[in-house]
Amino acid sequence: MKNLSLTIGVALLLASCKEEKKAAIMNPDVIKAPVAAIKPHPMTLHGDTREDNYYWLNEPENPEVIKYLEAENAYTDTVMAPTKALQEKLFNEMKGRVKEQDESVPVKDGDYYYYSKYVEGGEYPVYCRKKGSLEAPEEILLDGNAMGKGKSYFNIGGYEITDNEEIMAYGVDEVSRRNYTLKFKDLKTGKILKDEIKNTEGGSYAWAADNKTIFYMIRDQQTLLASKVYRHVLGTDPKTDVLVYTEKDPQFYTGIGRTKSKKYILSVSDHNGVSSEYRLLDATNPTGEFVTFFPRKHGLQYYIEHFGNKFYIRTNADGATNFKLMEVEEGKTADMKNWKTVIPNRADTYLDGMEVFKNHLVLQERSNALLHLRIINQTDKKEHYVKFDEPAYDAGVSANPDFETNTLRFYYTSMTTPSSTFDYNMDTKAKTLMKEQEVLGEFDKDNYVTERLFATARDGVKVPISIVYKKGFKKDGSQPLLQYAYGSYGYSTDPYFSAARLSLLNRGFAFAIAHIRGGQEMGRQWYEDGKLLKKMNTFNDFIDVSEFLIKEKWTSKDKLFANGGSAGGLLMGAVTNLRPDLYKGILAGVPFVDVVTTMLDETIPLTTGEWEEWGNPKDKVYYDYMKSYSPVDNVVKKAYPNMLITTGFHDSQVQYFEPAKWVAKLRALKTDKNILLFHCDMDAGHGGASGRFKRFHEVAREYAFMLNLVGIGE
Known part of the structure; x- marks a missing residue:
């Protein structure tokens, strides 16, 4: 009888374990998914009618919209409830790798060394400086933790200090709409001045040499474009500020700054990778007229x-x-x-940037999908390159405000090397590691491997792939892999280190960056071949990389995940429509998925400046091409992979209603039983939650989603 009781007990225990395991798996049917009301909204152009059943979601003040978004959030929380413990574990892991009390390497500018630091438990940076030497007393310029206390969102959007180093101008955003309130601090007394200017472009500030006149930009509250440059004199009413320049072409983005030499104030207008124009003003004559450096010409770009x-x-x-x-x-x-x-x-090298010193010129160049730093002596014109040893890495010029120095400050990182800051003597070639970001815990970079691969796209082009995994990873198709890409605006996604990503690698995942066309990793043509009427190359490259990784047994269809955000979210939407069979799951953050509708609406923030990237759908050629890949327009009745889609209610770049409409349409048409989740952060914008730790909750949610789908519960 004892043996029988033992047998029954073991059987019950096993059954209980099975029940627990079963309960730990996400189940989309645990609660009824939200259903957005269908309210037909026909849109006709070029003799073609598109029916948008969810256009009503464009109304952020509509209580019905808020109710729907909150219902989606509740559904996501309920379906993901079995992963709650895992999410907490992942969050604690990620937070536990961060050195809570930390500071940046000081940068000398004028008489002071400037740096930022984090204090234990602090979410936001504290900006500081020391006069003359690093042994001098610390002066706190801005305490982000005190300023952001009790706020659901907080961000300091750059600062500028007068030539006499006594007044600080800085921007604050407390909504996540990227409308910064420009404020001023007297660094001698520590008092905040009464001058305050709302709705400025964060970080786009420039002081004149008189230490009292500042130039700034105001953003249009409908389009959110910063097109007007104003001049303000401290102590005067901002209502009397002088408008000194207005950018009349809505396709141009405008910025304001100061040359490194301090001689000129610059106003620059840039037409999204098509043309640019600089205007200069002698910084000693703030009431003077800006003079055009060279008049704009379509197709001509220049940077000075x-x-x-x-x-x-x-x-x-x-x-x-x-x-x-x-x-x-x-x-x-x-x-x-x-x-x-x-x-x-040069046909094989893209000139990516430059940094000017009294005795040296530093060029940032890009070839074979890697960055290189070229040092040229201004006197004898002798030159050399800084040497880097890893097969895939990211490096570039850091903050170098000191014009007189022979030391170059640059950053370096790879998928196995934490972010590092170096000082490089441009004469002796001596390289000094000033700081490598400390990763707490049991991290050892030698336990991880990074490789550079090339996949052949369907048109014969070789697409670079940067990949990282933990030693012991089996290349037999049995292990999961997360594939990431962006592929737009000529933005190059270089191989970078992520301490948070270790939580995936340590659980058997590999992580791959696909350097697809639309970026600029392989030169300017790489970008040109992934925009406008060649945009399909971007999506095809990503799919071809996925097929390559499966064929070479880095993973399999039931273990492959894809991730992208913003324009990379458009990529996710497109590949999901084109090849839903390739992926176990899709992660799309703040995705730009309603391409045609958005590009037709000039009242939507930032639309007009995007026409050179995607095309203007008022032209039938672009309309037809855009419609052929626009994710929302191509959702049909068929099976889709598991999907987690996220956005921010205050997003100023991709409005929340784009992913909301996408999700609503997917719910109505998809034929599968896979999981479809949508989370809208009601306090955040395009960049997600503010604070260095809060964002880990978002990452933990994404990781738990993937891990649960491949049966990894711890």
């Missing part, structure tokens, strides 16, 4: 740095697809005949 009595120009002039370096004397800039070539265009 002042040096001595001349300017260096990075430009695509005369068909320099990958950009060339030119120079021109002051006062002779408006006639391109005066521009002289310093470094010509």
Whole structure:
């Protein structure tokens, strides 16, 4: 009888374990999914009618919209309830790797060393400086924790300090709409001045040399474009501020700044990778007139740095697809005949950026999907490159405000090397590691491997892939893999380290970045071949990389996940429609998925400036092409993979209603039983939650979603 009782007890225990295991699996049917009301809204253009049943979700003030978003959030929380313990564990892991009391490497600017730091338990940075030496007493400029206390969202959007180092201008956003209130602090007394200007472009501030005049930009509250440059004098009423420039072309983005030499204030307008125009003002004459450096011309891009009595120009002039370096004397800039070539265009190397010093010129170049730093001596013109050893990495010029120094400050990271700051003697070539971001716990970079792979796309193009995994990963198709990409605006996604990502790698995942067309990893043409009427290359590249990873047994269809955000969220929507069979799950953050409707609505923030990236659908050619891939327009009755879609209610770049409409349409049409979850952070915008730890909750949710789907519960 004892043996029988033992047998029955074991059987009951096993049954109980099975029940627990079963209960731990996410079940989309545990609660009825929200159903958005269908309210037909036909839209006709070029003789074609699109029916948007969920156009009503565009109304953020509508209580019915809020109710629907909250219902989606509740549904997500309920379905993901079995992962709650795992999410908490992941969050604690991620937070536990962060050194809570930490600070950046100080940067010398003028008489002070500037740095930021985090204090134990603090969500926000504290900005500080020390005068003369690092042994001097610390002066706290801004305490982000005190300023952000009790606020659901908080962000300091850059700061600028007067030439006499006594007044600080800084922007604060407390909504996550990227409307920054410009404020001023007297650093001698510590008092906040009465001057306050709302709805400015964060970080786009420039002081004149008189230490009392500042230039800033106001954002249009409907389009959210910053098109007007104003001049403010401390102590005067902002209502009397002088409008000094208005950008009349809504396709141009405008910014304001100061040259490193401090001689000029710059106002620049940029047409989204198509053309640019600089206007200069002598910083000692703030009431003077801005003078155009070279008038805008469609197709001509140029970017300038002042040096001595001349300017260096990075430009695509005369068909320099990958950009060339030119120079021109002051006062002779408006006639391109005066521009002289310093470094010509190269077919295999993209000139990505430059940094000017008294004795050296540093060029940031990109070739074979990797960044390189080229050092040129200004006197004897001798040159060399900084050496990097890993097969895939990210490196670039950091903050270098000191014009007189022979030391270059640069950053370096890879998928196995935490973010590192180096000082490099440009004469002796001595490289000094100033700081490697500390990862707490049992992290050892030697336990992880990074590789560079190339997948052949359907048109024969070789697409680079950067991949990382923990040693012991089996390349037999049995292990899960997360594939990430962006692929738009010429933005290059370089191989970077993520301490949070270790939680995936340690549980058997590999992580791959697909350097697809639309970025600029392989040069300017790589971008040109992934925009406008060639946008399908971006989506096809991602799919072809997925098929390559499956074929080479890095993973399998039932273990492959895809992730992208914003324009990368458009990528997720497109590949989900094109090849839903390839993926176990899709993670789409703040996804730009209602492409045609948004590009047709000039009242929606930032739309007009995007036409050179996607095309203007008022032109039938672009309308038809855009409609062929726009995710919302291509949802049909068929099976889709498991999906977790996230957004922010205050998003100023991709409005919350785009993913909301996408989800509503997917729920109505998808034929599968897979999980479809939608979470809208009602306090956040495009960048998600503010604070260094809060964001880990979002990452933990995404990781738990994937881990649960492949049966990993711990």
